[in-house]
Amino acid sequence: MILIASLVVGLLFACGVRMVLERELVRVACGTVLLTNSSVLLILAGSFPERGEAVNVQPGFPVTDPVLQSLALTAIVIGFAVSALLLTLVHRTQRAHGSLRTDRLVEAELKRAHDTGEGTPG
Amino acid sequence: MTAMTMPLWGPLLLPWVLASVLAFLDGRRAWVAWLGIATLAATLVCTALLLPQAWSAHPPEFITGDWPVGVGIRMRADPLSVVYALVSTAVLLGTLVYEHVAGGITSRSFPSLVVFLGAGLTGVFFTSDAFNFYVFFELAMTSAFALASYGETARNLRAAFTFVVVNLMGSMLFLTAVVMLYLTTGTLDMQSMVAWGQAQDPYALVVPGTLLLCAFGVKLGFFPFHFWAPAVYRDAGPTVAALLAGALANIGSYGLLRFGADVMPQVLAYARPLLEVLGAASILYGSVLALSRRDTREVLAYASITQAGLIIAALGLAGGEGLCAAVALALAGSVDKTALFLAQDRGGERARRAYSVAAFSTAGVPPTAGFWSKAWLLKAALAQGHTLLAGLVVLASVLSLISLFRAYQREQWLRQGAALHRGTGAVVFALSLALVATGLWPEPLLRAGRDAIAGLGGLR
Numbered sequence: 181m182i183l184i185a186s187l188v189v190g191l192l193f194a195c196g197v198r199m200v201l202e203r204e205l206v207r208v209a210c211g212t213v214l215l216t217n218s219s220v221l222l223i224l225a226g227s228f229p230e231r232g233e234a235v236n237v238q239p240g241f242p243v244t245d246p247v248l249q250s251l252a253l254t255a256i257v258i259g260f261a262v263s264a265l266l267l268t269l270v271h272r273t274q275r276a277h278g279s280l281r282t283d284r285l286v287e288a289e290l291k292r293a294h295d296t297g298e299g300t301p302g
Numbered sequence: 303m304t305a306m307t308m309p310l311w312g313p314l315l316l317p318w319v320l321a322s323v324l325a326f327l328d329g330r331r332a333w334v335a336w337l338g339i340a341t342l343a344a345t346l347v348c349t350a351l352l353l354p355q356a357w358s359a360h361p362p363e364f365i366t367g368d369w370p371v372g373v374g375i376r377m378r379a380d381p382l383s384v385v386y387a388l389v390s391t392a393v394l395l396g397t398l399v400y401e402h403v404a405g406g407i408t409s410r411s412f413p414s415l416v417v418f419l420g421a422g423l424t425g426v427f428f429t430s431d432a433f434n435f436y437v438f439f440e441l442a443m444t445s446a447f448a449l450a451s452y453g454e455t456a457r458n459l460r461a462a463f464t465f466v467v468v469n470l471m472g473s474m475l476f477l478t479a480v481v482m483l484y485l486t487t488g489t490l491d492m493q494s495m496v497a498w499g500q501a502q503d504p505y506a507l508v509v510p511g512t513l514l515l516c517a518f519g520v521k522l523g524f525f526p527f528h529f530w531a532p533a534v535y536r537d538a539g540p541t542v543a544a545l546l547a548g549a550l551a552n553i554g555s556y557g558l559l560r561f562g563a564d565v566m567p568q569v570l571a572y573a574r575p576l577l578e579v580l581g582a583a584s585i586l587y588g589s590v591l592a593l594s595r596r597d598t599r600e601v602l603a604y605a606s607i608t609q610a611g612l613i614i615a616a617l618g619l620a621g622g623e624g625l626c627a628a629v630a631l632a633l634a635g636s637v638d639k640t641a642l643f644l645a646q647d648r649g650g651e652r653a654r655r656a657y658s659v660a661a662f663s664t665a666g667v668p669p670t671a672g673f674w675s676k677a678w679l680l681k682a683a684l685a686q687g688h689t690l691l692a693g694l695v696v697l698a699s700v701l702s703l704i705s706l707f708r709a710y711q712r713e714q715w716l717r718q719g720a721a722l723h724r725g726t727g728a729v730v731f732a733l734s735l736a737l738v739a740t741g742l743w744p745e746p747l748l749r750a751g752r753d754a755i756a757g758l759g760g761l762r
Contacts, residue, residue, distance in 0.1 A: 200467065212470045219474050223481045248484070251433055255477055258440045262473075265447055266466055273463055276456040285460055289537070292457065293597075 185225035192218035205270045205280045212266060216259035223252040308351035310362045310379055313387065314428060317345045317421040324414035335402040338413030342395040342420055349387045349424070356384040357753065363430065372491055378430035382564075382629070382754035386556050387427040389633050393548040393640045394420045400644050400729040401541045409452055419445040419549065426553055432480045432490045432565075439476065439553060443469055446550050453539040461537035465546075468530040472520030479513035483565075486510065495565045504568035511569035514561050515576075522554025524610035525584035532595075535603035540647035543599060547606050548640030555613050555632035562617060563625050564758040570617070577618030578691065584611025585694050589701035598646045598709040602639070605664055605706065608698050609635045615691055616679050623682035625758070626751035630675035633747065634740070638664045638672060641733035644726075646709070652727050657710060659734035665703035669741035674748065 192214050199211030227248035274280050277288060320341040327334045355362045356379050363378035365371065379387075398416045401407055422442025429435050447469070451462035484490050486506050487498040499507065519527035535543045562570040570577075588608030595601045609631065616628035641660035645653050663672035676695060683692040740747050 200471075205463065208467055212467060215471065215474050219478050219481075222478060226481060226485045247490070248481070251481065251484075254433070254437060258437070258444075262440070262444060262447070262466075262470060265444065266470070269447075269451060269459065269463055269466060272451065272454070273456075273459045276454075276459050285463075288456060289460060289533075 181228055182225060185221065185228065189218050189222050189225065192221065203282050205273060205282065208282070209263070209266045209270050213259070213263050216255075216263070220252050220255050220259065223248055223255060227252075307355060307362075308348055310352065310364055310377055310428065313345050313348040313352065313391075313424050314377070314421070316348060317341055317417050317424065321414050321417035321421055324417055325411065327410075327414075329407050329410045329413040332402075335398070335407055335413050338417050339395065339398055339402065341417050342391060342398060345420060345424065346388065346391045346395060349384060349391060352379050352384050353388075355379070356381050361757070372489055372494055375434050376430040376491055376493070377428050377434075378493075379428050380754075380757045381750070382556075382559065382758065383427040385629070385633065385750045385754055386552055387424050389636050390423045390427070390549045390552050391420055393636055394423075394545065396640060396729045396733055397541055397544050397548070397644070400544075400726055403729070404541075404647075404726045409454070411448065412452060415445045415449050416545070418442075419449065419545065423549060423553065427556060430492045432483055432492060432495070434490075435557075435560075436473075436477055436480050439557075440473060442550065442553065443473060446546060449542055449545060450534070450538055452542050457537045458539060458542075461534045464530050465534045465538070468520060472517045472527075475513045475520075476517035479510040479517060482510040482513070483507070492560070492565050499566055499568060504566065504572075507566050507569050508572065511561075511566050511573065514557070515573065518554045518557040518561075519580075520554075521557070522551055522610045522613065523607055524614050525580050525587055525607070528584065528587075528607045528610070531607060532600050532603040535606070535643075536597055536599045540599070540643055543602075544640045544643035547602070547643060548636050551606070551610070551639075552632060552636055554610070555628065558613075558617060559625065559628060559632075559755070559758070563755065567758075571620070574618050574620065577614050578688075581611045581613075581615025581618055582691065582694055584608065584614065585698045587611075589698045589705070592705035593701060593708070595705075596712070598712065599643070601705050601709045602642050602646065605642075605702050606635075606639055608702055609639070609664070612676070612679060612695065612698065615694075616682065619682050619686055619688065619691075621682075621686070622752075622755055623678070623685065625755040626748075627675060627679040627682050629754050630671075630678055630747055630751040633750065634663065634671040634675045634737070637733055637737055641730055641737065642706075644733070645730050648726065648730075653730070654710070656727075656730040656734045658707075659737060661703070661706040661710065663737045663741070664706060666699045667703065669738065671737045671740035671744070671747055673741055674744040675751075678748070678751070 196211045196214035196218060199207050202208060227245045277285060324338055361378060361380040363376060365374035365376050367374050394416055419442055422438050422445060425438030426435055429438055447466045450465045451459050487495050489495060523531040535547060585608050588604045588611055592601050592604035613628050613631050616624045616631055638660050645657035663670035666672045666676035680692050680695055
């Protein structure tokens with residue numbers, strides 16, 4: 181079980197990194213969502229019965245560690261809020277630039293730098 | 303204990319509650335902005351009232367819900383937490399006043415977000431629980447993410463997007479590190495982790511330690527993790543850049559001190575050669591690139607990379623002196639950066655004066671706060687025979703003096719239109735005056751540095 185979980189965490193992380201490096205903002209946003217979820221799965225994997233047990237448990241009752249599950253829940257909530265914020269930002273960027281591609285954004289940035297560079301006295 | 307003692311939850315709860323109230327009000331109105339300013343001022347006063355308790359033999363602490371240690375979340379205010387909370391809240395207060403009197407806030411959520419950032423930062427500094435640190439850290443980061451797009455031009459949005467994506471990676475690494483710490487030590491309470499680290503083999507903490515170094519490196523912006531800083535500081539609004547560089551970067555240095563020097567001193571000792579190399583690389587990289595930039599804010603961004611490098615190099619020195627220097631560098635640097643970012647936004651004679659004071663402090667020219675923190679670092683480096691590092695510190699001072707004053711000569715100051723008026727001038731001058739006053743009477747800064755690290759796990 182731990183083996184499967186670690187493989188999935190690794191796969192999610194790798195896919196997340198791959199997508200963050202994409203040229204389209206929505207994919208970058210999805211990549212960060214995958215990365216967040218890989219760390220949530222890592223937390224949950226820590227509470228699998230293979231390791232650790234809860235505080236103050238009577239012998240004979242198989243209980244996994246609830247602390248990690250509460251941590252995972254908190255992390256999911258925070259990740260959810262931040263993903264929503266990021267997607268809003270993607271939407272706003274799209275409205276401001278009329279494009280979702282990072283190379284267009286870089287062009288706009290270079291153009292601005294060039295314009296101000298031309299316009300400065302001295 | 304007298305009846306007048308400030309409860310520890312005062313500075314934690316106050317900004318939190320009022321920020322929630324402010325979120326429902328229109329921040330573009332003057333009275334709402336003043337309510338936000340009053341909240342931050344009250345938080346500052348509450349934090350200052352904690353000073354005598356924090357310096358006593360038993361720093362104030364409480365455990366939520368009166369649970370036993372290890373089950374409940376512990377909040378604790380030792381000198382390190384209190385000095386960081388004071389400086390960060392003061393910086394936030396100055397920036398919010400500046401933005402309001404400079405011509406009005408243009409977004410309804412701005413005051414509320416700044417106060418939420420204050421609540422998050424105070425929480426980060428006062429918590430003694432690793433996961434709670436993450437929660438407050440995310441509260442501060444989420445407010446900063448929303449603030450980064452303030453102004454809402456295409457340029458601001460680009461800055462915000464870069465900032466959010468890079469810092470999300472940092473937050474994720476931090477979360478992973480906290481969970482690894484829990485899985486290894488079996489506790490989330492920092493004091494219990496200190497005890498665990500003293501009893502067990504600390505090499506088990508090397509992996510979470512490395513992840514923490516990366517996560518805080520992204521916040522603080524030193525050499526291999528600096529890449530986002532110039533683009534974000536250049537393209538975000540000047541007030542937002544001041545908030546990010548002055549207040550939010552404090553999380554990075556505080557986190558490194560708290561987790562490095564307090565929770566895992568053995569791992570910090572193990573990482574010393576790495577910290578030296580990273581510190582030296584950021585000092586060189588920041589100073590040289592600051593020289594090559596034309597945009598004033600990019601120059602300032604590279605100067606802050608140099609500053610981060612100095613803090614890392616100070617952490618890399620063995621013994622207490624280096625850590626003291628790191629605290630002093632972080633505190634003085636936070637005020638420097640805020641004053642610089644706010645002053646460079648304006649033209650005219652007054653802005654030039656304020657800018658030059660802050661620039662002298664960044665470069666470490668006496669009599670400024672920056673001089674004493676750098677002098678301390680030099681002393682610590684020379685005492686341990688790190689002549690190369692001492693040479694680098696002097697070189698960085700000279701180079702940042704040149705680059706900051708080359709920026710001073712440029713077009714920015716010819717523009718007379720938006721000079722500092724009485725209100726904005728008051729903020730920038732108060733910050734510069736604080737730097738000069740600390741330079742003339744350095745005792746509080748030096749004592750804050752010395753006492754802040756005296757209670758940390760590594761030196762106990």
